[in-house]
Amino acid sequence: MINTEGMVAETATKIYTDLCARDVPHEAEAGRYPQALWDALTENGLPLAWVSEANGGFGADYDETFGAIWASAQAASPVPFAETLIANWMLDRAGLAPADGSASFALSGHTPSADIPFGMHADKIVLFDEAHHEISLFDNRLAVRSPEESLSPDGMTQFIFSGHLAEQSAKTDLSRRAIEALILTVRAVQMAAAMESALNMSIDYVTQREQFGRPLSKFQAIQQQLAVAASECAAATMAATQAASAIARHADDPEQAWHEAVVAKVQIGHSIEAVTVPFHQVHGAMGYTQEYDLHHYTRRLWAWRDALGNEHHWSKRLGETLAVTSPDHVWKGVTTGQWIAS
Amino acid sequence: MQRFNFPVVQPDPALEDLRGELQAFLKEEREAGNFRPEPECWMAAADPKFSRKMGKRGWIGLTWSSQYGGHDKSALERYIVTEETLRSGAPVAAHWIADRQHAPMLLAHGTEEQKLDILPRIAAGECYFAIGLSEPGAGSDLANVKTKAEKVPEGWKVNGQKIWSSGAHMCHYMVALLRTSPADGRNRHVGLSQIMIDLSLPGVTIKPIVDLSGDAHFNEVYFEDVIVPDDCLLGEEGGGWKQVTGELAMERSGPERFLSSYITLETALHQLNGKMGSDSHARLGKLIASLRTLKGMSWGIANLLDQGVSPETEAALVKDLGNRLENDLTQQVRAMLNDLPSEDWSPDMRRIMNIGVLRSPPNTLRGGTTEVMRGITARQLGLR
């Protein structure tokens, strides 16, 4: 589930409402990092939601934390909230203390360097080294950071791991698939939330803007475009929610949630074109401006779609995995969400 | 938080036992040559013998009480039966519509005698119903129905014509939307009623319409001074519009709106076993992701319906997304099959693919067109 009720989700929602109003994402892009927003999240311990109590966190419900991530994406959060949650979860699963400050993550396979979301802002980088079953924490401030071209306003940097000494390292029993499951699910929740915000903006816009003497919303061509977009948004939310539920159900063994997470990534990745085209179309030229808010969502959607492999990559991965199982197993997965691991 | 109401519901292990029984039965029937799997089986593959077998096993009439021949089971169990029969492409079209639509309608609006007489026959797989909504001048614009029922001493006298009535040539009854009193000015939704018509009555003429594949599944149905008894009026006189729209929500969200062509993929998976290239893997992955997502949405609605909630817009969304997926599935499988030289295709594969292509146009028409579904969604978004 993606539960927007409960303490964690409600605290996050309140912080985002109070400290991430419309101007904040704009200012962040202009280079004024919203430190107050980040401080409020930290003071309330939210980046430690997925850290076990034994390790100084509060082992919060997955469902509620997904609700907090939903709120952050709807506010076009310009701070690495979801990234820090993931990084701290990885550290915790290796028995390491959570990061001091903000953090982002990288998976080996992309080594020796990695494209790090929020790489200019994160204090720490957490690396999963698949070959050695190891999770390591690096100080990002000591690295030479070079911003890469990115679709997202949150940016992306290269981190060259070779030559850097990890602050801490530990073995983990997490598999690559387990980590992928969580990351893809978090991204799916962010994408579904951002899609819905952009849909709401589009509906408001066409109801207010008049052309030919009536609101745009009265034109059937506009209605049909937004109805299609709305159906894709509803599907995205379902896919993200199914993935989130699988993570919660398989908290001890997130690898079991891999198929549902990949399904969500594929479904939503393929939907993004189907929603961002009409969202921009119905906004006319206004939606193409820096001044207007729509791009806070659509640029992130385009970036998240590509992050960790695009929808074509994951469709192929999923198809390859299923093609070697029997058609009975495929059917079982489709109808019940119980996928036979392969 | 979210605009639409699609609860996520985990499968119930008890329901999965039922799934196993169905799978065993359907496999046995197919292997015995008692049916050849087909896409769109719920509309186009009718076999009364098969329907009676389903009835004997207790797989029709799951949801109503045993007093009326039913089995006191939930709508969710019915959903599993629906899914499994679609997956296997079984010939279920004869009883499908009566089981899905008209039995619940009779339970809500029928007389005690009608329930005792008709419902057990539906559950036995022996009594079939046709949907009488469309007319030559009333398709998407359904409120434009002209077929009339006039009050007479013996009951109602029906005159007019219905069209596209699926299965009417083999059905025992039609529930028709009829004008029983004139429209109130421009409000055409008043004065419409639902009437159950015994299709063996004098004055009823049924003419099959041949579709583009050469089959004849739907019909023109003419009524000439047909007299139906009073108790065949279902629900309230003049309440037809409201009843019909309620019924449509139920009709639009079931697995038949996105699994009608699954048999094409299933057959291809057997064919392509170990021979799929990377392009096909990508197509397969995309299809599976969409199927899984739609199952979640449709299952969410089934659970709401089971609790007595009838989400009309959500049903329209599922139908629109599902119909697009069904047609896309056939196209994707066509492309995937390129990995296999066509001389290696089994005759069944070729037959099923061809049927799938020929039967693709109705997906986005029957039960309300895509454009109409999007209109419903747009209204919910506050745009109309």
Ligand SMILES: Cc1cc2nc3c(=O)[nH]c(=O)nc-3n(C[C@H](O)[C@H](O)[C@H](O)COP(=O)(O)OP(=O)(O)OC[C@H]3O[C@@H](n4cnc5c(N)ncnc54)[C@H](O)[C@@H]3O)c2cc1C
């Ligand atoms: C295989 C099959 C089985 C069927 N079975 C039954 C049955 O058993 N019983 C029954 O009653 N009916 C049945 N139908 C009829 C079906 O419900 C109608 O075909 C459907 O409602 C569309 O009506 P129409 O064919 O008259 O098309 P029209 O209404 O003439 O529409 C033609 C096109 O115009 C579009 N259009 C129409 N109005 C609008 C509008 N306001 N805005 C935008 N676009 C619009 C439509 O979406 C469509 O694309 C069946 C149809 C098929 C194909």
